[in-house]
Amino acid sequence: MVGLPADMGFEKGGEEAVEIALPDGTIMKMCPESYASFILFPMLTSLVNGRIVMLGDPGLGKTQIATLMGQMTGLPLPAIRAGMVNGHPQLTMADLFGNLDLAEYAKGNISPVWRDIVKSRFRFVNEFNRIPTKTQSGLLAALAEQFVELFNSTFEMKDAPWFFTANEANGGGTYQVIAALWDRMDASVRATPVNAHYLEKARGIDNRADFPEHLRLSEEETKVINKRIEGLPVDKAAEERLTYFFSQLNACEKAAEDVNHRFKSHIVEGEKRGDALWSGAHDDANEYIGAQIENTVGTRIYFSIIRYAKALAWFRGKEQVETEDIAAVLPAVMSHRIKPNRSAQAEDRWAWVSKLWQKAMDRYDERERNTDRLSLARLKEELGTIPLSDQPARIEQYMKEFTAQMDGSAGIEELLSMKLLYEETMRKVKEQGITLIARPRPPRPPRHRGKAGGTILTPEEVLAMHQAGRMPAIGSWVRIPGMDLLVSPHTVTNKEIGKWMKKGGYKRDEGWSEAGGKWREEEKIVRPAYWDVPRFNQPEQPVVGFSWYEAEAYLGSKGLMFLTEAQWEEVARGGLRGKTYPWGDEEPTAELAHFEQPGNTGAPLNVTQLFRPNNYGVFHMAGNVWQWCQDCHDSNKNTKVLRGGSWSRAAVLLRVAYRGYYAPDGRFNGIGCRAARTP
Missing domain, CATH: 3.90.1580.10 (paralog of FGE (formylglycine-generating enzyme))
Known part of the structure; x- marks a missing residue:
């Protein structure tokens, strides 16, 4: 594949990106380290045995990219084609996973002949948005449980990458793709046309036939790479930023009277478009990112982000995952899984997800600059300096002080984390038979913020x-x-x-x-x-x-x-x-x-x-x-x-x-x- 624009990039070795301003105010960056997402994310998917959906109009190379990734895993073209399933409105579970074994049936036995897709270490479903809803449910079970049940027989599938395509950029098609199936997709990328400058060079090239042998990975090599990626550490500061991002997306002050339930998952579905995502004059969508999306962002998305960020960091030759790696994979991992609210400017989902992240990080940085801000991390540091017998009372007092600085939905998850810390501490106290001693709390250092607070x-x-x-x-x-x-x-x-x-x-x-x-x-x-x-x-x-x-x-x-x-x-x-x-x-x-x-x-x-x-x-x-x-x-x-x-x-x-x-x-x-x- 040639001529695909590099739409992702990083500064490297002190060399900064070159910026070109367009007439509409948009900035185009040319980075010293750059990649085309339409190639990069399928490659990362192959390395971590992920699930990816490639979206876009017909003729843009989605099937070809998937085939190339199959070749990268070491499979020959015939094996890749044998393991591919083309979606269509009449596709059944038997068409997808296996048919009745007629020879065994003649002997009075009921068992399937399994299709290559369940046995292969590379799986490809073309135009999955043309598959009937009932068959989609069977596919969902296979993705979720890693086994297939057919004709009273069960086949446990090996861990392997899944590739899906959909011919419409918005994922529409003959059948609406069920939400749970979308959520099982670790990543999504949009197909991009080959740049006209390269059309002449692209003529006559068959990348599938000419795949370089030195780029093929054996099954053992893939396992080694996967293990190295999995063992890559995540920078603590980067993980804290990601955790903060998720807390901002999910909390909702008006979701319930019970503070423990103040998350969007507790709002009745039909009311998520109303005022439930706003809290009076705060939590507005212009400032609070949680008000821009309707659905809850679950742990599956969190682990997909970590998984792909590790793969990207390894691919870039880094020794640990940093914030820039997390920020780079967010659009691919989240754009197909989150539902914009009515006020969100989300026509370009990738750019929108990046803006949500940047807005959250600006708020995080603003918060961190306030050296007197109360936080879970600082509470833990303080608890490390006092006896266990004093800790429950200190946590209780700290939570009261923390609630005074809360702003709408921001801080709800951190407050609940303090509650869990309190419960864990009380269990330790009881297990060790310690008598709680009510000691006067040492005075806090003077605050430069005064009653009003603020940076x-x-x-x-x-x-x-x-x-x-x-x-x-x-x-x-x-x-x-x-x-x-x-x-x-x-x-x-x-x-x-x-x-x-x-x-x-x-x-x-x-x-x-x-x-x-x-x-x-x-x-x-x-x-x-x-x-x-x-x-x-x-x-x-x-x-x-x-x-x-x-x-x-x-x-x-x-x-x-x-x-x-x-x-x-x-x-x-x-x-x-x-x-x-x-x-x-x-x-x-x-x-x-x-x-x-x-x-x-x-x-x-x-x-x-x-x-x-x-x-x-x-x-x-x-x-x-x-x-x-x-x-x-x-x-x-x-x-x-x-x-x-x-x-x-x-x-x-x-x-x-x-x-x-x-x-x-x-x-x-x-x-x-x-x-x-x-x-």
Whole structure:
């Protein structure tokens, strides 16, 4: 096979990939170590005795690739063809696995004549999506149990690779392939046309007849390679990342009241398309990857990933599996096994799976940068320093602290792991006859996060993230140079207010001033003014219709504060003295700020939408939404200062020096707020 594009690649030996930008913004990479997935994954399947389905239109070489892989296992062409089954609508179990032995039947015995596919060390089912459902069920049993039962006889099959093809790229065909059979496929690849540049070279070549002898593997050689692959270790950090990825995919806060059942597997099938995958203003599909898929990702997929990652690492000559190997095999192993939810942009399944992984890894890295974050790993480290008699009480206390930092569905699986650790520890205590001693817990080291929590970044770190096409997470902070001050890089979002509301923000008195509480009761305020308006209520949009009184209560309940007017202007300027706007003197454009102009979206932008920060790493200090300040306006002591302009106001109001004001109970759809705190 020649002319297939290399669609997978790795940097190698310090040599970086070359990037070519296409007009639509897509980046094509040319890597020093590169492979064509349509060839690589069938090869890996042969080496680990996996199951792979090759998808694509007729004439793209699926059957030829499968035949080549059969030759690589050392089988001659006649044996490969004898072991191949072509799917068709009338295919029966007997056609697939064996017929009645008529000679034995004449003697009064009922037994089968087994077909070559059950005896071979290479198995190939062509166009398996044309097989009737009943026969698919028999095939599923053979894949699951590694034996075939026919005419009261049983044949135990040797471990061997299975190759399947389907002529339609989406897997459709004469019969719908049953979900359980899809799940038994370790990997899937899509056929790619031969590049036109190579068509002349490809003419007249028969790769099946000309297969190089030195590439054929004997049965013994295949076993040795398989054993080496199986024994390849997995880097602990890489395995932790994969485990985290799975925990994010499966947990679902709203699946059940019982925390032990808060997984998508506990949602009634017909309700998985509804609101069950979202949790109020968080767990939205834009941030929480678990909300993008409907089905549960099981352990079979996990072990397929490990299996193929080991094979890839061995093939690349590595001594252990690393994160890049896991990331490389994920699309092939998962794209045919997970079901996108209604909001998922999953037209290209391979790219979509890679994006899910990258989003999870960004969140994982953000979490790891927070040195004070509670986690199962850190709990285990701490338990290693205290006596067994003290450990149950410490785990219990640690779990209580951990739940305070949980965000929607994220953390549910880790919390349940702590519960299992507690139960295991209690069993050890009882087995050893140890009396539990209630000792005072040693004080925790002081936290730099304070009540509000969140990762603290420098302006340089935010600017580097922006340069790399990433945005700081909601809930993070920027340390302002020369000031004893931490400022949120984003204005307060609907997601954050939703969590506050869920904890009784409008019902409890915490944070509410006397004037604000009185206004709340008299006006029966229970939510922001535009909370139920789709144009303004998306989780990552800044909260609007949020009065100064409401902002005061929210910030006060979390130990946060408004910026004073002087602080706001200092932060907005970002170190640029005497300039008109946060970015300098250049007149506002759509690339610099979101304000009233032709083509305006008619609503605030999501705060995590890639946008340009100022030099202090703070976003939207001009435009998007007005920001309440602590101060009263000097022209009217009954009003509060507003700064920054908004999505619905003219460019002239974006000037750093411009001062607006509004009544503290005002709830306009262009007014939000920004949080600040001391370090």
